[in-house]
Amino acid sequence: MNKVIFFSGAKPPQTGGEFYNYQLSQYLETIDWKHEYVSLHQKKHYIRLSKIPIFGNLLVSVIFAFILFKYRGYLVEDHYFSKYLWLTNFIRRFFCKDKIIVIVHLFYGYDSSDRFVIRKVLNGMIEKIRLSLADLIITSSEYSKNEIVSVGINPDLIHVLSPGLDRDKFNLSFNLPSSSHELNHRNSKKILCVGNYVPRKGIIYLIKALSQIQYKEFTLDLVGNRKDNSRYYNLLANAVEKLKLTECVVFHDGSDQENLKKLYASADIFVLPSLKETFGIVFLEAMHYGLPIITTNVSAMPELVEQGKNGILVPPADSQALAQAIKTLIEQPNLIQQMGEAGRKKVADSYYWEHTCSRFVSIIEKMN
Template sequence: MPPAGGDRGGMYAERHGADRRGGTSLLYLASHIRPARTGGERYNLHLLAAAAAAGVRVCECAYSDHPLYRWLAQRCGLWRLCRPFAFLWMQFQIVRHRRRVLLFDAWTAPLVWPGVRLVRGRYLVIAHHLIGDMAEGALRRAWGMAAERGLLRGAAAVLTVSRASRAQILQRTGGRGCVDVIHPAFTPVEGRTRGGGGCVRLLFVGHFTRAKGVEELLQAASGLPRDRPWVVELAGRDDVEPATTARLRQMRRASGLEERVVLHGRLDDAALRERYLCSDIFVLPSHREGYGIVLLEAMACGLAVVATTAGAIPEVVEDGVRGLLVPPGDVAALRDAMARLIEDERLRAALARAGEAFARAHPDWAGMERQCVAWWRSRLPLPAG
């Protein structure tokens, strides 16, 4: 489980202010904090725990915890007011706590800009990957990219999770700012794959979204040879983009893959562990990836990997050594790589062995937290001792 990083201050976090108790006080403003639902949120919780270990007084503040936000989210016809509420809430909190050190996740940039101009140079940013250019509509996309650029340029420092993300951030900011890299850790699934028996099982784990390439995955699956026993399983949240999930179901019916493609949706830890342990191949056709913790989880279980060259994936999966990489969005290349591993059991085993060795040597959460403690001490003025 992620560590308990700080106090849950809600909207009334000022009792942790540096002016009351001396030393450094940090306020993390976010959309959601606990429990961690993604690898990125888990990383953030460990980062907060490291701040506390470094002597920083940490407080957390999430707009999704506010009763009014929850009320709006649960009312049919009023959920559209959630985003305006989140924007106003973030702007208010920035003004209210402008004398404190603030921490933001880069994806909240459209909600905190332009308020962060008030605290320019006095806040920190954690950036797993940038999403400003993913917004739907030209106006929202332009606003998202401008907000990201402004947030990143005004930060005292930015912490990111990979060299690829660092390069993307520096490109977005025109080379301005200090950007540090600390790779995320992961918790290996206990056990090693026993395979799918006589059927080759291919597994995808992640949100059912366009950015994860799930539609390309089903298109590629429709072109796999039907004379071999194989099954593709997708596990992850299917409520993030309902339209994408609906298209997946329609594509499965239209391609006659009802018996070959299983859409599990979200699974608990025990059920997800079982999917890892009875699979042979892991497929991640993402269009962007901050790091790819699920790749490490799959590799640690002894699965061969097919993924794309998007984002930081090549830092985890060396093409031809620890897996097979294809260009993002290239359905034909994805299909060919999947078919190759279905057919070639020896190649599958060789890639799995190399990937497992790499994943097992990866730092654990305790090691990552030690790096984060050093980062906090280098970036914040902390009390002596």
């Protein structure tokens, strides 16, 4: 079996996509497959050259083709870096005859629902070109697969491998969620939002929604990485102060995993009003802890959250609808209990990393 080379982001992983890639590589280690995990995040000093007008991306592609040439075998690359790897892929495909597997976590420019037709067509052509050299494509949801197919990629090349839940990390070493009776007598409901401080997560709409709830019978814990997203974090912090929510909104560092587990364990409601997600591992984590979920009714969210069953779906960028959904759960503790239990049952016997990783191995073996 040829060596499997991962071209991915940060190590240790900092995002859901990076964690997905890392889990696949770690599984190969448990079955004694030769592999290597190459963090392109550590080479970001080269990526900064892409900001040079006109030929920046070309320059980075040439540099990467040179420094990555020593890695031979099956190439598994994160699509986020594909725009810098097109020359590497061209050389490997036509001269080295290496197999190329691309993992697509998100299209950052293209959206099949984009109403601006010219932008949609141009971005679609770019994505198709970036994926054209892939022997195989892996993605995490049916929504994401449909997006890839919509740019003109053969659906037979695309495999949907849903992420798993890290049950070792999030072991349930705490009391089960409160009963509806206990929730009724709790003075304040605890709302949890876990997502990096970037516009795509729609957190600003959550803050605006909370300002519309007259009785402040809640606390909101926001968990994210502010280090690389200081501009949006400052926007959120300023909104909290302007809307006079400083006493009920708390920002937390997303890198503190022990604190995150405590927040999940003590929360009553999970809210993440993303504008776009191709999956969302945090939704699995929230369901694992028995939390009802409030999120949006777009992209992959409806695949995980069933309206009225394990959560509530609202339109994206709609703070008024979001406020109404939060009020519904605050005012009806029995729904918190019912939806939380439904979510926990949904993930109890599914979303195992072992299954996802074994399918990944099976796919590679068939390519051999």
